């Protein structure tokens with residue numbers, strides 16, 4: 001049975017800061033951010049967007065009534081969780097009006113967990129071929145003002161429907177995966193910004209990719225020539241390029257040219273949004289699918305998922321007939337084009353506009369946020385969301 005990605009939606013907040021402006025404000029040569037890091041813009045979330053609202057907005061654009069009836073598994077992948085107990089997927093279940101007979105959970109392993117969600121969903125669909133699963137990958141990446149990670153911040157979500165006979169891409173077996181206990185990036189419970197050993201995280205990422213790609217080719221005999229593109233988790237776009245180049249040294253010219261050109265297409269959305277952690281790999285997939293003009297159905301793509309800490313996985317997918325007809329290219333391009341540019345001072349004010357700790361009651365200014373679904377505040381310690389279209 002063919003199982004894979006049937007639909008994929010995306011949402012990012014309505015504000016961003018140019019990395020060139022950020023570089024000037026930080027007294028750094030702009031080329032370091034735009035070329036050395038490979039980021040043009042980073043998304044800036046208002047206080048009225050959290051992981052739940054980002055994910056709900058991403059799912060809103062793709063779900064039909066038929067999908068809502070068929071979805072019986074919601075897997076919310078995030079490292080920006082809003083509650084230690086209650087799964088973020090339950091808020092989504094309510095906001096989207098999903099079927100009552102649904103299993104709803106939240107999964108965590110840094111940026112890797114959306115991939116875990118997709119693989120869990122494949123098992124579920126294999127046992128229940130009529131079902132569909134909704135996977136959400138939503139995060140706000142925060143390192144702190146004037147840190148070396150600052151330029152790699154971002155915010156956004158992807159929403160993916162996994163089903164039998166998918167319209168966009170089948171996910172193939174086998175895949176290869178590995179775990180190693182490393183402290184390259186983590187966020188203790190008491191901190192709302194990440195701790196990172198930057199250079200170490202880069203080395204670990206590349207090491208994981210090289211090992212997994214070698215393992216995959218050994219196991220399947222699928223090599224560079226069999227892949228139209230290799231997609232990466234993109235904490236910043238230069239990271240994927242470095243990893244890709246590390247396996248191209250002995251490649252033939254045709255493979256090098258194709259894989260580098262397609263990487264270029266696959267990084268476009270990420271370069272203007274920033275790191276969205278769990279959703280980054282799938283934002284890059286979307287960037288490739290919506291941006292390419294020459295990749296035919298039937299093409300095979302490789303996907304490298306990495307979550308610090310660390311877990312990695314390499315797997316492949318095959319693009320389905322007429323996959324282009326099932327994308328939301330215009331809506332995504334419009335959403336990115338309609339965003340508002342912030343000055344660095346405005347971005348810093350947004351960054352510092354956080355919820356007081358342990359607040360019992362608060363109302364948030366949802367009228368300033370053009371998103372359909374917003375985090376509206378807290379009432380008696382319970383988070384409140386609004387859906388403006390109802």
Ligand code: HMG
Nearest residue numbers: 029031032035036110111148149198199201205235307308
């Ligand atoms: P840094 O020390 O500020 O930068 O931090 P650098 O000195 O390494 O320079 C970056 C690049 O800019 C270098 O190129 C420079 O040569 C170049 P490279 O050697 O890498 O090819 N450069 C210039 N280029 C053009 N013009 C110039 C110029 N000047 C310098 N004028 C670092 C960089 C990525 C370490 C930092 O931003 C950081 O810590 N980021 C956060 C961690 C991160 O993203 N790690 C990636 C791997 S881990 C991961 O992906 C998981 C993650 O998503 C979390 C999760 O799983 O949940 C992060």
